[in-house]
Amino acid sequence: MVGLATVFGSGAMTNSIPEIERNDLIFVTGSNTKENHPIVALRMIKAVRRGAKLIVADPRKVPLVRFATIWIQQRPGTDVALLNSMMHVIVKEDLVDRDFIASYTEGFDDGFLKSLEEYTPEVGERITGVPKEKIIEAARLYAGASNPGIYYTMGITQHSHGTDNVFCIANLALMTGNLGKESSGVNPLRGQNNVQGSTDMGCSPNMYPGYQKVTIPSVRERFERLWGVKLPEKEGLVASEMFFASGAQKVRAMYIMGENPVLSDPDVGHTVEALKELDFLVVQDIFMTETAELADVVLPGACFAEKDGTFTNTERRVQLVRKAVNPPGEAREDSWIITELSRRLGYEMKYNRTEEIFHEIGMAWPAMAGMTYSRLDEEGGLQWPCPTQDHPGTPYLFKGGFPRGKGRFTVVKYRPPAEEPDEEYPFVLTTGRQLFHYHTGSMTRRVEPINRVSPEPYMEINSEDAAELAIEDGAMVRVSSRRGEIRLKARLSKRPDRGVVFIPFHFREAAANVLTSSIALDPLCKIPELKVSTVRVEKV
Amino acid sequence: MLTLTIDGRQIEVKEGSTVLQAAREHEIYIPTLCDDPRLEPYGGCRLCLVQIEGVPRPVTACTTPVSEGMKVETTNEYIEGLRRTVVELILSDHPNDCMVCEKAGDCTLQELAYFYGLRENRFRGERRQYAKRDANPFIERDMEKCILCGKCVRVCEEVQGVSAIEIAYRGFNAKVCPPFEKDLDCEFCGQCVSVCPTGALMGKLSLGKGRQKDIKKVDTVCPYCGCGCNLTLHVARNEVIRVSSSPETLNEGWLCVKGRFGFKFISSPERLNTPLIRKNGRFEEVSWQEALDHVAERLGGIRDRYGPDAIAGLSSARCTNEENYLFQKFFRAAVGTNNVDHCARY
Ligand code: SF4
Ligand code: SF4
Ligand code: SF4
Numbered sequence: 001m002v003g004l005a006t007v008f009g010s011g012a013m014t015n016s017i018p019e020i021e022r023n024d025l026i027f028v029t030g031s032n033t034k035e036n037h038p039i040v041a042l043r044m045i046k047a048v049r050r051g052a053k054l055i056v057a058d059p060r061k062v063p064l065v066r067f068a069t070i071w072i073q074q075r076p077g078t079d080v081a082l083l084n085s086m087m088h089v090i091v092k093e094d095l096v097d098r099d100f101i102a103s104y105t106e107g108f109d110d111g112f113l114k115s116l117e118e119y120t121p122e123v124g125e126r127i128t129g130v131p132k133e134k135i136i137e138a139a140r141l142y143a144g145a146s147n148p149g150i151y152y153t154m155g156i157t158q159h160s161h162g163t164d165n166v167f168c169i170a171n172l173a174l175m176t177g178n179l180g181k182e183s184s185g186v187n188p189l190r191g192q193n194n195v196q197g198s199t200d201m202g203c204s205p206n207m208y209p210g211y212q213k214v215t216i217p218s219v220r221e222r223f224e225r226l227w228g229v230k231l232p233e234k235e236g237l238v239a240s241e242m243f244f245a246s247g248a249q250k251v252r253a254m255y256i257m258g259e260n261p262v263l264s265d266p267d268v269g270h271t272v273e274a275l276k277e278l279d280f281l282v283v284q285d286i287f288m289t290e291t292a293e294l295a296d297v298v299l300p301g302a303c304f305a306e307k308d309g310t311f312t313n314t315e316r317r318v319q320l321v322r323k324a325v326n327p328p329g330e331a332r333e334d335s336w337i338i339t340e341l342s343r344r345l346g347y348e349m350k351y352n353r354t355e356e357i358f359h360e361i362g363m364a365w366p367a368m369a370g371m372t373y374s375r376l377d378e379e380g381g382l383q384w385p386c387p388t389q390d391h392p393g394t395p396y397l398f399k400g401g402f403p404r405g406k407g408r409f410t411v412v413k414y415r416p417p418a419e420e421p422d423e424e425y426p427f428v429l430t431t432g433r434q435l436f437h438y439h440t441g442s443m444t445r446r447v448e449p450i451n452r453v454s455p456e457p458y459m460e461i462n463s464e465d466a467a468e469l470a471i472e473d474g475a476m477v478r479v480s481s482r483r484g485e486i487r488l489k490a491r492l493s494k495r496p497d498r499g500v501v502f503i504p505f506h507f508r509e510a511a512a513n514v515l516t517s518s519i520a521l522d523p524l525c526k527i528p529e530l531k532v533s534t535v536r537v538e539k540v
Numbered sequence: 541m542l543t544l545t546i547d548g549r550q551i552e553v554k555e556g557s558t559v560l561q562a563a564r565e566h567e568i569y570i571p572t573l574c575d576d577p578r579l580e581p582y583g584g585c586r587l588c589l590v591q592i593e594g595v596p597r598p599v600t601a602c603t604t605p606v607s608e609g610m611k612v613e614t615t616n617e618y619i620e621g622l623r624r625t626v627v628e629l630i631l632s633d634h635p636n637d638c639m640v641c642e643k644a645g646d647c648t649l650q651e652l653a654y655f656y657g658l659r660e661n662r663f664r665g666e667r668r669q670y671a672k673r674d675a676n677p678f679i680e681r682d683m684e685k686c687i688l689c690g691k692c693v694r695v696c697e698e699v700q701g702v703s704a705i706e707i708a709y710r711g712f713n714a715k716v717c718p719p720f721e722k723d724l725d726c727e728f729c730g731q732c733v734s735v736c737p738t739g740a741l742m743g744k745l746s747l748g749k750g751r752q753k754d755i756k757k758v759d760t761v762c763p764y765c766g767c768g769c770n771l772t773l774h775v776a777r778n779e780v781i782r783v784s785s786s787p788e789t790l791n792e793g794w795l796c797v798k799g800r801f802g803f804k805f806i807s808s809p810e811r812l813n814t815p816l817i818r819k820n821g822r823f824e825e826v827s828w829q830e831a832l833d834h835v836a837e838r839l840g841g842i843r844d845r846y847g848p849d850a851i852a853g854l855s856s857a858r859c860t861n862e863e864n865y866l867f868q869k870f871f872r873a874a875v876g877t878n879n880v881d882h883c884a885r886y
Contacts, residue, residue, distance in 0.1 A: 017767065017790065018790070034701075036765060038765075038796035039767040039791045039794060039795070040767055042699060042700065042794055045699070045700075045701045066701070190766035191765065191766055191857075192766060192857035193761070193765060193766060193857065193858060194857050194858060194859065194860065195857035195882070196766060197860070198855055198856065198857045198861075199882070200861070201861050201864035202868045203864050203868045203880055203881060203882045204880070204881060204882075205878050205881050206878070208868075208872075209865060209868070214878050227869065227873045229873045231873065231876075232848065232849075232872065232876055232877055232878050234849075234878065235878055236852070236877055236878030236881070237879050237881070239854055239881040239883050242852045242879065242881070249849070250850065251851070251852045251879070252850040253839055253850065253852075254853065255851070255852075256853070257853070257854065257859060257863070257867055258855070258858045258859050259854050259855070259857075259858075259882070259883040261854065279838075279842060280838045280842060282835050285812065286805075286811055287808075287812060288810070288812060295818070296818045296838070297817050297818070297834060297835050298812060298816040298823065299815055299831060300811070300813055300814060300815060303806055303811075304760065304858070304860075305760065305763075305773060305803075305806050306806075309860030309862045309863065310860055311761045311768060311860060313768025314766035314767065314768065315768070318861070319768055319770070320759075320760070320761070321761050321860055322758050322759060322760045323758070324758035324773040324775050324780060325775055325778045325779065325780060325806065326778055327813075328807075328813040329814055330813055330814045330815065331811065331813050331814075333863075334859055334866075334867075335860075335863050338863070338866045338867055338870050339866065341835060341836055341839075341870065341874075342870050342873075344833065344835075344836030345839065345840060345874045345875065347870075347873050347874035349869070349870075349874075354862050357862040357865060357866060358862055360865070361861065361862070364865075380770075380788075380789065380790065381768075381790070
């Protein structure tokens with residue numbers, strides 16, 4: 001979420017899920033909401049039933065398209081051109097919010113305005129493949145609405161220029177003044193249950209809990225006092241660098257808690273090699289995952305139903321997780337394992353109850369200082385910022401301004417995806433999730449009925465493309481990229497556009513990430529290019 | 541605001557409310573089978589009949605809008621007689637199955653039969669006979685127990701936007717089913733199961749695992765996507781046997797297939813249940829003491845030899861805030877490096 005944090009000084013959903021009902025326009029881009037955030041989608045459907053307009057921009061005919069006023073089918077990786085072109089129209093038709101721009105933003109007139117000039121709807125059409133009338137209509141609908149909300153997920157962020165996409169979305173909201181109000185804002189939908197929380201809690205190489213930079217001396221000193229120990233000054237490595245760093249930076253040992261990078265990270269071959277090269281690997285998980293199989297030590301953790309604590313959902317709501325059953329056999333709560341290890345490494349962490357950890361979080365990060373377990377229990381969770389015990393929490397952000405002062409416009413130029421289709425690899429591959437499985441499948445694939453409805457890997461391909469390659473529905477195909485190949489069944493469909501194929505990444509026996517690239521990292525936030533790679537498809 | 545009188549009590553409600561909504565707001569009980577405040581009014585079950593002064597016949601409270609000065613009576617001998625007859629008619633075509641029915645203890649129809657003391661039935665006649673055959677893996681459909689309240693059909697259309705089921709045929713043969721009576725093939729969100737007032741729709745995973753007695757209910761948060769839906773785990777003998785969600789939650793009681801039916805992994809026999817150390821290329825079961833000592837020794841050794849930055853950690857978006865906090869604190873304060881990240885940056 002680097003992009004959003006740069007623009008506003010904070011990176012999270014600006015509105016709440018219940019506010020969706022009162023959107024009069026919903027702009028969903030790069031999010032298969034009905035399958036990946038089903039309950040958010042229900043609110044959207046409710047809004048549509050009440051008369052809201054819905055724009056869905058997605059290369060695939062995702063299920064939400066059924067409810068859409070307009071469906072924009074842009075070519076994968078061309079979101080910047082699409083959004084810039086919409087903004088071009090908004091400027092040309094003078095639908096910008098001058099007052100908002102003057103009071104709350106900076107950088108509109110210097111460079112930004114001019115940068116939009118070249119993105120006429122005609123240019124937009126040429127790059128994205130979307131008829132210009134649709135681009136114009138979408139721009140008018142968005143700019144003309146009084147409470148429009150933008151919703152996006154990985155489709156937008158997981159490109160080598162994912163941060164650019166986020167900048168564009170922020171520009172669009174800023175120039176129309178659609179921020180800092182109830183039911184209008186910019187809303188990244190977080191994929192996993194507590195990914196918001198793990199970022200909030202400072203599991204990032206450059207930030208302590210609460211987005212406080214490790215490189216700022218005064219911040220570091222505060223944490224040194226809180227934890228009673230001298231802290232490292234230099235920023236650490238991001239996940240993908242951990243697998244690539246060499247020489248003096250080389251990582252010799254890793255401790256991985258509850259993650260399965262072998263399946264979830266791009267370029268499986270490389271990840272496996274890097275993990276094998278380690279001197280020492282500890283994996284703490286609830287199942288013997290593909291990553292755990294490579295470990296020197298495997299520690300059995302507890303799942304969500306076996307512990308107390310909190311999760312923070314995509315709308316910044318901190319909610320109580322409660323223990324319902326005992327973990328199997330010798331498995332133990334992760335917090336117990338961490339404190340035991342810490343003690344053995346000479347740093348004692350002492351907590352008698354989970355709530356004491358929560359209390360310490362409030363000391364580390366003022367935005368959660370007003371929360372207690374009993375408040376979370378009584379009030380059905382609280383949304384940060386919630387700085388004091390009498391603060392009600394914050395359903396929507398940026399009322400009356402941005403934490404970094406003013407919202408900044410960013411000039412974004414369209415750059416083609418790092419890999420473009422050519423004769424050898426003529427198809428664009430996109431990867432993602434589907435309704436029935438979750439992430440790398442280590443949980444859902446062990447739920448027998450779910451596995452029955454969705455038992456095996458598949459590749460979606462447009463029926464016309466399939467016909468040209470003489471591929472029938474259900475036929476085995478070989479899909480190869482510059483990095484590797486997998487075999488799986490073809491599923492003929494109208495969902496992907498011609499020239500595009502889609503593979504869900506939940507299946508270990510045909511892991512989509514064998515094909516994707518780990519090189520094309522987004523320059524700012526280092527997200528690997530999981531969404532766009534080019535591939536060849538052959539019948540076997 | 542409007543003022544009206546219900547059962548002699550003067551109350552104020554918003555314009556545009558129905559009589560049923562007005563009564564509910566003021567905790568005046570009117571029985572219903574087909575109503576759900578989250579769905580459009582339907583007026584199908586006729587249990588919510590009430591009398592309004594100046595209106596000759598009883599009307600359904602769920603479809604009648606309030607008006608200024610209206611006088612409503614929700615209960616009297618005549619109305620209760622009508623309601624009793626409605627329930628009796630429904631029961632006349634309902635299997636006498638409460639002894640073994642999954643739904644017993646949580647069934648609106650059973651409650652009503654109890655309330656009206658219905659054991660004998662004046663209307664006993666022909667009963668619908670349907671085979672329970674639906675190969676879908678999640679939802680048991682026992683259409684002999686269906687009272688045709690239409691809630692499942694409406695929730696599927698109005699809330700879920702799927703319209704996977706419909707009421708087919710007419711009269712005695714009317715039946716809820718997917719088009720052409722095929723097996724159910726839908727998003728399996730289970731919204732229909734959650735609103736069904738009888739045992740006609742039940743979750744297959746829970747069958748025979750325990751009804752209402754000796755069940756512990758624990759409120760928690762879904763472990764899958766970032767929506768953060770509130771779940772209530774139903775626990776029997778240290779096993780999660782069913783998941784429900786209350787309408788008063790953030791997610792209004794709605795869930796998706798993963799949240800509602802994706803709990804079996806918790807008690808999977810494949811769960812890791814002991815620490816393992818690789819010895820001569822194979823994993824061996826060891827005690828916590830041995831495992832933790834070994835990890836600390838190896839990490840300590842590598843830190844001494846190559847410095848703290850030779851160690852790196854990946855944390856999980858699936859773990860709690862408290863665990864994530866401890867994990868990064870462990871790396872920064874105990875190991876001495878900022879090499880800590882989580883895999884999924886989304
Ligand atoms: S499970 Fe969901 S989608 Fe399927 S019939 Fe029931 S309500 Fe409709
Ligand atoms: S299956 Fe249940 S919810 Fe659906 S109509 Fe029958 S009784 Fe009502
Ligand atoms: S029930 Fe479904 S929509 Fe709700 S949090 Fe769980 S996975 Fe997400």
